[in-house]
Amino acid sequence: MPSDSMPLLDVRHLRTSFFIPPGGEARAVDDVSFTVEAGRTLGLVGESGCGKTMTALSILRLVSPPGRIVDGEVIFDGRDLLRLTEAQMRALRGNEIAMIFQEPMSSLNPLFTVGDQIAEAVRLHEGLGRQAARARAIEMLRLVEIPEADRRVDDYPHQLSGGMRQRVMIAIALSCRPRLLIADEPTTALDVTIQAQILDLLQSLRQRFDMALLLVTHDLGIVAERTDEVAVMYAGRIVERGRVAEVFAHPLHPYTRGLIASVPKIGARKQRRLATIPGVVPDLLHLPSGCRFRDRCAIAVAACSTTDPPLEPHRGEHLAACIRAGEPLPARGPAEGRGAPP
Amino acid sequence: MSWWRWLRGGGVPVVGSAAILIAFYLMAVLAPVVAPYDPGEQNRAFPNCPPSVLFVRPLRDWGQSILATHPYRLADPAARRYEILADVTAPVRLLYAGRLFTTPAGEPRYFLMGTDSLGRDLFSRIVFGSRVSLAVGIIGVTISFTIGTLVGSAAGYLGGQIDNVVMRVVEIEMALPSFYFLLALAAVIPPRLSPAATFLLIVAIMSLISWSGFARIIRGLVLSLRSLEYVDAARALGASRWRIIVRHIIPGTFSYTVVAATLGIPSFILGESALSLLGLGIQEPSASWGNMLADAQNVQNLVKYPWILIPGAFIFLTVMSFNFLGDYLRDRLDPRSGIR
Numbered sequence: 001m002p003s004d005s006m007p008l009l010d011v012r013h014l015r016t017s018f019f020i021p022p023g024g025e026a027r028a029v030d031d032v033s034f035t036v037e038a039g040r041t042l043g044l045v046g047e048s049g050c051g052k053t054m055t056a057l058s059i060l061r062l063v064s065p066p067g068r069i070v071d072g073e074v075i076f077d078g079r080d081l082l083r084l085t086e087a088q089m090r091a092l093r094g095n096e097i098a099m100i101f102q103e104p105m106s107s108l109n110p111l112f113t114v115g116d117q118i119a120e121a122v123r124l125h126e127g128l129g130r131q132a133a134r135a136r137a138i139e140m141l142r143l144v145e146i147p148e149a150d151r152r153v154d155d156y157p158h159q160l161s162g163g164m165r166q167r168v169m170i171a172i173a174l175s176c177r178p179r180l181l182i183a184d185e186p187t188t189a190l191d192v193t194i195q196a197q198i199l200d201l202l203q204s205l206r207q208r209f210d211m212a213l214l215l216v217t218h219d220l221g222i223v224a225e226r227t228d229e230v231a232v233m234y235a236g237r238i239v240e241r242g243r244v245a246e247v248f249a250h251p252l253h254p255y256t257r258g259l260i261a262s263v264p265k266i267g268a269r270k271q272r273r274l275a276t277i278p279g280v281v282p283d284l285l286h287l288p289s290g291c292r293f294r295d296r297c298a299i300a301v302a303a304c305s306t307t308d309p310p311l312e313p314h315r316g317e318h319l320a321a322c323i324r325a326g327e328p329l330p331a332r333g334p335a336e337g338r339g340a341p342p
Numbered sequence: 343m344s345w346w347r348w349l350r351g352g353g354v355p356v357v358g359s360a361a362i363l364i365a366f367y368l369m370a371v372l373a374p375v376v377a378p379y380d381p382g383e384q385n386r387a388f389p390n391c392p393p394s395v396l397f398v399r400p401l402r403d404w405g406q407s408i409l410a411t412h413p414y415r416l417a418d419p420a421a422r423r424y425e426i427l428a429d430v431t432a433p434v435r436l437l438y439a440g441r442l443f444t445t446p447a448g449e450p451r452y453f454l455m456g457t458d459s460l461g462r463d464l465f466s467r468i469v470f471g472s473r474v475s476l477a478v479g480i481i482g483v484t485i486s487f488t489i490g491t492l493v494g495s496a497a498g499y500l501g502g503q504i505d506n507v508v509m510r511v512v513e514i515e516m517a518l519p520s521f522y523f524l525l526a527l528a529a530v531i532p533p534r535l536s537p538a539a540t541f542l543l544i545v546a547i548m549s550l551i552s553w554s555g556f557a558r559i560i561r562g563l564v565l566s567l568r569s570l571e572y573v574d575a576a577r578a579l580g581a582s583r584w585r586i587i588v589r590h591i592i593p594g595t596f597s598y599t600v601v602a603a604t605l606g607i608p609s610f611i612l613g614e615s616a617l618s619l620l621g622l623g624i625q626e627p628s629a630s631w632g633n634m635l636a637d638a639q640n641v642q643n644l645v646k647y648p649w650i651l652i653p654g655a656f657i658f659l660t661v662m663s664f665n666f667l668g669d670y671l672r673d674r675l676d677p678r679s680g681i682r
Contacts, residue, residue: 062577093580101578106571111593120589121579172579 006078007035008212009059009180014072016051016058018284026284028054028067030236033311036180036229041206041213043227043244045220045259049281051236052216056182059214060099061089077179095125098173102185104165108157114141114168115153121175140171144201163194167201174205181206182214187222199226220263224248232256235282235292238311242318252320254297257329291322298329352670359663366660370472377466378444378452382627385451385461388414390422390647393456396434407433409443413450422646456649458637468653471629475657478545478614479607479664485549487603490556491592497557498564499587509561515554524551524613528622537628544623548613556602560595567594597675604668608661615657631657 016029028051036042044052058069061081074081076097081089093099101107108117118140119133128136134153141149144167157165166186173181183202187195203226206213215227223230223244230247232240232255240253251257258277279296282288288295294304303323311321320326349357369376385391394411401408410431414424432450436443445452454465497508527547531540567573568591576586617623618632619639626633631653637643638650 060578062574090580090582093578095580099575099578101571101575103571107575109572109576109590120576120581124580124585169575172575 005038008038008077009036009214010073010075011035011055011059012073012075014055014058014074015070016054016063016067017070018067020066020285024285027236027287028284029058032072032233032236032238034231034238034241036212036214038179038212039206039210040229041215041227043223043230044214044216044233045218045223045230046233047218047281050233052218052233053184055233056099056184056214056216059182060093060097061086062099091125094121094173094178095176096178097180097182098176098178099182099184100166100169100173100186102188104162104169104189105157107169108165110157113154113156114160114165114171118153118168118172118175121172125176136175137171140175141168143174143205144168144171146171162190163198166190166194166198170198170201170205174209174211177209178211180212180214182216184216185218186215188217188219195222202226220259232259235287236284237292237321238319239293239322240318240320241311242315246315246318250315250318250326252314252318252325253293253322254299254324254329255293256320258296258298293322299324299327348674351674352666355666356670359666362659362663363667366472366656367476369469370476372442373469373473375440376442377463377469378441378454379463379466381462381467381470381629383462383466385457385463387416387461388451388453388457389459389461390643390650391416391424391453391457391461392647393649394453395426396452396454399431407435409434409436411445411450411452455652456647458634458650459643464634464649464652467629467634468631468656471631471634471653472656474541474624474628474630475611475614475632476660478541478548479610479660482545482549482552482610482614483603483606485545486553487556487599487606489549490553491560491595491599493553494557494560495564495587495591495595498561499568499591500583505561509558512554512558515551516558518551520551521616524548524617525620525622527551528617531622533625537624540624540628544614544617545610548610552606552609556606559598559602563595563598564591567591570594601668601672601675604664604671608664611657611660 012033014029014032015027018026018028020026030051032051032055034042034044044055046052054063054067057063059074059076059081061069063069069082072082076092081092084092108114115134115137118137119128119130122128122136123130123133138149138153141152146152146164146167152160152164157168160168166189170186181202186202187198190198199222202213205211215222217223227244229242230240230244231238232247232253234255240247240251240256247256248260251260255277258275261275262277264274277296282292282295288305290303290305290307291297291300291309294300297304301324307323309321309323311319313319314325349360391414394414396409396411398408399410410433412426412428413430413432415427417423417425430450432445432452434443434445434452438444438446443452451463453463455468456464458464458467493508497505524547528544531543535543573586573590576590581589614623614630615632615635618630619636621633621636624630624633634650634653635657638654644651
C-alpha cells in the first residue's frame with residue numbers, strides 16, 4: 001500500500017559515529033534511511049552490534065559521547081528532530097515519541113513504586129497533580145492488562161515478574177499517548193510465552209491508539225509475524241528493506257538470505273549441521289573496502305571489493321544493497337537453506 | 343519491617359546502642375528537666391566533691407521522699423578531702439520543682455557525679471554539655487553531607503568542566519592538613535561571641551572542612567549510577583538533567599549516605615571535643631563534654647578526683663553507639679553482603 005501522505009517518521013541519510021581517540025571513527029550508523037508510516041510497524045533487524053539500537057537512540061537524540069550524530073535528517077511529523085533545541089526535544093520525548101528498553105528490571109528505578117514512575121511521565125508532560133497522575137497510572141496499568149491495578153500501583157519493581165515489569169514499561173511509554181513508539185528488543189529478556197503476550201499487547205495498543213511502532217530486534221520470527229515492513233541492518237548500513245511478506249518470500253541480499261536460512265526449522269530434512277553465516281561482523285574501525293559483507297558472502301566477486309553497493313530498488317519497493325541481489329546462492333554453500341529461491 | 347524487629351536483628355550491641363543514643367538525645371533535648379541543678383551554679387563550699395551515695399529509706403510519712411543521700415563535709419580545704427556525714431540524711435526528690443530529680447532548696451545537694459574545681463555539679467554540666475556535643479554531630483553532618491551530595495552529584499552527572507573544577511577544589515581542600523586548619527580557623531573566633539554563635543561557627547567550620555571528602559565519594563557513586571538503564575529511560579521520558587539528578591541520582595546515593603552519616607557523626611563529636619579541650623571551641627562557663635575534660639588533663643587532678651573523667655565516658659559511649667549502629671546499617675544495606 002503506497003503511502004499517499006507524508007510518513008510519520010522519515011529518516012534520511014542518518015549518520016552516527018563514535019570517535020575513539022586517537023582519531024578513529026566507528027560509523028555505527030552509516031547513511032541509514034527509512035520511513036515509518038503513521039499507524040504502521042517497521043522492524044529493524046540485525047545482529048548484535050549492527051547499529052540498530054544506535055539508530056533508535058539517534059532518533060531521540062539520546063546518543064552520549066563519545067558517540068555523536070554526524071549527519072542526516074530525522075523528520076518527524078514535518079520537523080527535523082536534529083535541528084531542534086534540547087528543550088524542544090525534551091518536550092517531545094515521552095510525549096510524542098516514546099521508547100521502551102530491553103531490560104525491564106534495570107529500566108525501572110528500584111527506589112520508586114511503579115505508580116510513581118508511570119505518573120512521572122504524565123506529570124512532566126501534562127502537568128497533572130498527584131491525584132490525577134495516580135489515577136492515570138492505575139488506568140494505564142489496567143490498559144496493559146496488569147491484574148489488580150489499584151493495588152499493583154504501589155508495588156516496587158522487584159515485586160513484579162519480568163513480564164509485568166515490561167508491561168509497566170509499556171504503560172510508562174504510552175502514558176502520554178505518543179504517536180511513535182520505539183521498542184528496543186522489548187521481549188529479548190522474556191521467555192517465549194510472555195513474549196507472545198507482550199507482543200500481542202503492543203499490537204492491540206498500537207491499533208487502539210493508532211500509533212506507529214519501530215520494533216528493533218534480532219529475532220526474525222518476531223519480525224515475520226508482527227511487522228508491516230522490515231529493514232535489515234548490517235555493520236551500520238541497511239542492506240535490505242521492504243514489506244515483510246515480500247522480503248521473506250524473496251530475500252535479495254545474501255545476508256538476509258543467510259539469516260533466514262540460519263533459523264532452525266523443525267521437520268526440515270535432516271541436516272548434519274545448522275546453517276550459519278561464516279565469519280564475524282567486521283570491526284567498524286577497520287571496514288573492508290567495497291561491500292562490507294563481502295568477506296562472509298557466498299557469492300562475492302571481484303567487483304564486490306571495489307564498489308560499495310547502494311541501497312536500490314530491485315523488485316518494486318523492495319530495496320537491497322547488493323550488486324548481485326537476487327542471484328542464486330551456490331547449492332552446497334553453508335548459507336544455503338531449504339527452499340532458497342532461484 | 344518495623345524498626346524494632348530490624349534493630350533486634352543486630353543483637354545486644356545494636357539494640358543497646360540505639361537505646362543509649364535515644365537516651366542521650368532525650369537527655370539533651372530535656373536538659374533543663376533532667377539536670378538537677380543549674381550547670382553554671384558554683385557551690386563554693388564543695389569544690390571537687392566526690393559523687394554522693396544514694397540510698398533508699400523506708401517511708402515514715404507520705405510527704406517524705408524515698409531516696410536520700412548523706413551529704414559531704416569539706417574536712418580539709420587545702421587537700422580538698424571530704425568526709426561523709428553519715429548521721430545527716432538529706433532528701434532527694436523525684437519529679438520536683440520541674441526537674442527529674444533534685445534536692446529541695448536549703449537542703450544539702452546531691453552530686454550524682456561529683457563536682458568540678460569550681461563546685462559545679464558535674465552531672466548537670468554533662469546534661470547541658472550533651473546539647474553541644476550531640477548537636478554538633480547532627481548539624482555538622484547535615485550541613486556537610488548536604489553540600490557534599492549536591493556538589494558531588496552535579497560533578498558526577500554533569501561531567502566536563504564542572505567536574506574538573508569541582509574536583510580540583512575538593513583536592514585542594516583535602517590536601518590541607520585538616521586538624522591544623524581547624525585549629526587555625528577556630529583560633530580566629532572572637533572570644534566574646536555568645537555561646538550559641540560560637541557553637542554555630544564551630545559547626546560551620548567543621549562542616550566546611552569535611553564536605554570535600556564526602557563529595558568525592560558521592561561523585562564516584564554517581565558516575566556508576568548515571569550509566570544505569572533507568573537513567574536512560576528517564577531521559578527517554580523527557581526529564582531534564584536537573585530532574586534526573588534530584589529524582590533518580592541522589593536517591594540512589596542514600597544507601598551510602600545514611601551509613602556514612604551515621605559513621606561520620608562521631609568524628610564531628612570528637613572534633614568538637616578536641617577543639618574545646620584545647621580551649622578553642624566552646625568556652626567557659628558554657629559546658630561541653632570536651633571542655634569539661636580539660637580539667638582531666640592534669641594527671642594529679644585525675645588521680646585525686648577520678649570522676650572528672652566521666653564526660654569522657656559519655657563521649658566514648660556515644661561514639662561507640664554510633665559506630666555499632668553504623669556498622670550494622672552498612673551490613674544490612676549492602677546488597678553484596680548477603681545479609682538483608
